[in-house]
Amino acid sequence: MDRDSIAFLPESLVLSVEEIDRQHGALFSLLADIKAACLRSNALPPELAAGLIDFLHEHFRTEERLAALAGYNFAVHDRKHLEMVSAIEKGLSEVVTEAQDVFSVLRYVEYWFERHIAEEDRPLGAFLRRTVR
Ligand SMILES: [Fe+2]
Ligand SMILES: [Fe+2]
Numbered sequence: 566m567d568r569d570s571i572a573f574l575p576e577s578l579v580l581s582v583e584e585i586d587r588q589h590g591a592l593f594s595l596l597a598d599i600k601a602a603c604l605r606s607n608a609l610p611p612e613l614a615a616g617l618i619d620f621l622h623e624h625f626r627t628e629e630r631l632a633a634l635a636g637y638n639f640a641v642h643d644r645k646h647l648e649m650v651s652a653i654e655k656g657l658s659e660v661v662t663e664a665q666d667v668f669s670v671l672r673y674v675e676y677w678f679e680r681h682i683a684e685e686d687r688p689l690g691a692f693l694r695r696t697v698r
Pocket of ligand 1: 585589624628682686
């Protein structure tokens with residue numbers, strides 16, 4: 566696990582699946598970078614917003630690959646990913662058009678990460694730990 570990003574992953578959200586935990590840590594780290602950049606400039610740097618969306622897609626592909634390898638039914642989980650990335654993209658695009666406050670959107674993204682890991686990723690992690698050696 567990346568030493569820098571693991572510090573950003575709350576202990577209660579560690580799933581003990583190294584590849585997923587590393588990416589979750591990196592997502593929280595990226596979110597912290599975005600918040601810091603927004604505090605400095607009071608604007609959302611478009612390259613960081615695009616980087617967050619790109620990394621989310623990469624992370625979702627990782628979970629989909631691990632689920633498929635383990636024979637885990639990923640249909641509902643996949644739908645949650647698609648719904649949320651669409652909501653996050655909409656929120657970030659509304660920040661650009663000033664329809665939404667960037668810090669409200671970032672709080673929502675962080676809340677979603679935590680809730681999704683606790684509710685959808687945790688059962689996937691438990692299944693992977695049971696079935697993959
Ligand atoms: Fe995840
Ligand atoms: Fe997930």
